[in-house]
Amino acid sequence: MNGIHDMGGMQNMGPIRYEKNEPVFHAPWEGRSFALTLAAAALQKWNIDASRHQIELIAPVDYLRMSYYERWIERLIELLVNTGVVTREEMESGKPAPGSPKTTPPLTADKVPAVLRTGGPASRDVAVTPRFKAGQRVRARNIHPTGHTRLPRYARGKLGTIHLDHGVYVFPDSNAHLLGEKPQHVYSVRFVARELWGEQAAPNDSVYVDMWDDYLEPA
Amino acid sequence: MTAKLSSEPDHDHEHQAVPSDFALRVKALESLLVEKGLVDPAALDALIDTYEHKVGPHNGARVVARAWVDPAYKKRLLADGTNAIAEFGYGGRQGEHMVVVENAPKVHNLVVCTLCSCYPWSVLGLPPVWYKSAPYRSRAVIDPRGVLGEFGLDLPEDVEVRVWDSTAELRYLVLPERPAGSENLTEEELAALVTRDAMVGVAKVELAPQEDRSEDRA
Numbered sequence: 318m319n320g321i322h323d324m325g326g327m328q329n330m331g332p333i334r335y336e337k338n339e340p341v342f343h344a345p346w347e348g349r350s351f352a353l354t355l356a357a358a359a360l361q362k363w364n365i366d367a368s369r370h371q372i373e374l375i376a377p378v379d380y381l382r383m384s385y386y387e388r389w390i391e392r393l394i395e396l397l398v399n400t401g402v403v404t405r406e407e408m409e410s411g412k413p414a415p416g417s418p419k420t421t422p423p424l425t426a427d428k429v430p431a432v433l434r435t436g437g438p439a440s441r442d443v444a445v446t447p448r449f450k451a452g453q454r455v456r457a458r459n460i461h462p463t464g465h466t467r468l469p470r471y472a473r474g475k476l477g478t479i480h481l482d483h484g485v486y487v488f489p490d491s492n493a494h495l496l497g498e499k500p501q502h503v504y505s506v507r508f509v510a511r512e513l514w515g516e517q518a519a520p521n522d523s524v525y526v527d528m529w530d531d532y533l534e535p536a
Numbered sequence: 537m538t539a540k541l542s543s544e545p546d547h548d549h550e551h552q553a554v555p556s557d558f559a560l561r562v563k564a565l566e567s568l569l570v571e572k573g574l575v576d577p578a579a580l581d582a583l584i585d586t587y588e589h590k591v592g593p594h595n596g597a598r599v600v601a602r603a604w605v606d607p608a609y610k611k612r613l614l615a616d617g618t619n620a621i622a623e624f625g626y627g628g629r630q631g632e633h634m635v636v637v638e639n640a641p642k643v644h645n646l647v648v649c650t651l652c653s654c655y656p657w658s659v660l661g662l663p664p665v666w667y668k669s670a671p672y673r674s675r676a677v678i679d680p681r682g683v684l685g686e687f688g689l690d691l692p693e694d695v696e697v698r699v700w701d702s703t704a705e706l707r708y709l710v711l712p713e714r715p716a717g718s719e720n721l722t723e724e725e726l727a728a729l730v731t732r733d734a735m736v737g738v739a740k741v742e743l744a745p746q747e748d749r750s751e752d753r754a
Contacts, residue, residue: 322651322652323650323651324650324651324670324673324674325648325650325651325673325674325676325677325678325701326650326674326677326678327670327674327675328674328675328678330669330670330671330674330675331670331671332671332686333666333669333671333672333675333683333686333687334665334666334669334671335666335687336664336665336666339664339665341587341588341592341661341662342584343665344559345559346558346559346562346563348584348588349562349563349566349580349584350562351583351584351587351662352579352580352581352583352584353562353565353566353569353575353580355583356569356575356576356579356580356583357569357574357575360574369651369652372652381670385653385665385668387558390558390561390562390565393565394561394565397569402574403568403569403572407568407572408564408565408568411564411567411568412568412571413568413571413572417572418573419571419572419573420572420573420574421573422573422574422575422576422579424575424576424579425576425578425579426576426578426579426581426582428579429579429582429583429586430582430586432629433583433586433628433629434627434628434629435628435629436627436628436629436630436631436632436658437629437632438632438633438705439632439633439704439705440632440633440705467651467703467704468703469650469651469701469703471650471677471678483633483635483704483706486704486705487705503704503705503706505635505706510697513677513678514678518678519681519693519697521694521695521696521697522680522681522696522697522698522699523696523697523698523699524677524698524699524700524701525698525699525700525701526701526703527701527702527703527704527706528703528704529704
């Protein structure tokens with residue numbers, strides 16, 4: 318989706334605001350939003366790609382206005398409601414619907430260290446033939462999917478070189494919409510800065526973008 | 537940092553806009569999920585404690601210092617970041633697939649996530665607000681030298697800038713250059729010099745301890 322989240326190359330966003338001695342969370346509710354999101358992920362009603370896409374679905378004006386963890390809590394509520402974990406009525410009343418069953422949380426405090434240590438590897442140990450190899454010239458496809466994609470707009474249609482093959486990973490464009498993992502090779506693709514931005518870029522600079530097989534075509 | 541950077545937190549929109557209704561919404565959501573038996577409040581405490589007190593840039597700093605003193609380790613680190621970092625017991629969530637990129641006198645690496653906020657949690661902890669903000673995400677790829685200048689790092693023209701956009705599940709850690717004059721420091725002393733900012737690529741490691749080392753160190 319050509320959304321506001323796809324910010325690479327935009328201008329006029331203002332100065333970078335650096336905060337000295339920045340705390341991990343700026344208010345207790347930020348920490349709770351963070352932790353609730355991780356704990357709710359353990360319900361396994363969605364995956365990380367669907368979760369990222371949910372943030373992309375926030376309307377552009379709201380996305381820019383909201384703080385980071387405001388987006389997180391907005392996303393979490395949408396995911397919970399969309400997957401039927403909670404109802405809008407429950408969200409509004411703050412109370413479980415009468416007669417709704419009480420379950421056991423999948424993530425308890427004692428499991429937190431192990432769950433974080435394991436993480437959620439996106440690599441897949443399946444044999445998939447790579448379409449490209451290191452050193453090969455490629456072109457990022459000029460596609461504009463209306464759903465989730467991790468192909469940034471600034472790279473579309475641009476010529477690059479395969480820097481290396483990272484191996485086989487879940488494809489977010491399908492996984493986000495629960496259309497399967499479609500495992501395929503991910504490559505580090507090097508784009509010369511001037512290919513992306515023209516003569517204003519420094520001649521020796523480059524941008525490396527991680528790209529799935531489906532994002533690329535031979536050049 | 538530098539005079540060009542605001543040291544004031546951005547109260548406009550990047551965090552903590554403190555609409556108390558958001559705090560209330562979070563509280564209401566938590567109590568609903570707890571009451572439904574979906575979430576364990578003690579697990580929330582444990583998650584917050586992990587990233588406030590246990591996992592942070594001190595992890596990455598140890599990795600960098602080891603690479604500086606142990607050439608064999610550095611070789612492993614650059615060849616297979618995930619496994620070399622796992623030698624310290626660091627890995628898992630948002631560090632499942634690690635790539636380490638090395639700075640050199642004529643090469644400077646800078647890490648960004650233009651699409652969201654991808655960041656190597658296992659070695660750096662959670663990202664600072666500026667990393668997740670529109671100004672950094674938008675400009676790091678089109679004007680990396682301008683961005684670095686805002687951080688007080690003006691690179692000569694003959695230094696090649698490599699920007700790494702974290703668009704997939706690979707997470708990037710910059711291996712900064714070991715500062716001149718640090719030859720006699722121990723590995724532990726070296727680790728104390730390594731800042732979060734240097735491991736993202738917006739700063740170099742200096743002999744004098746940097747200010748962003750205020751993050752909690754376990």
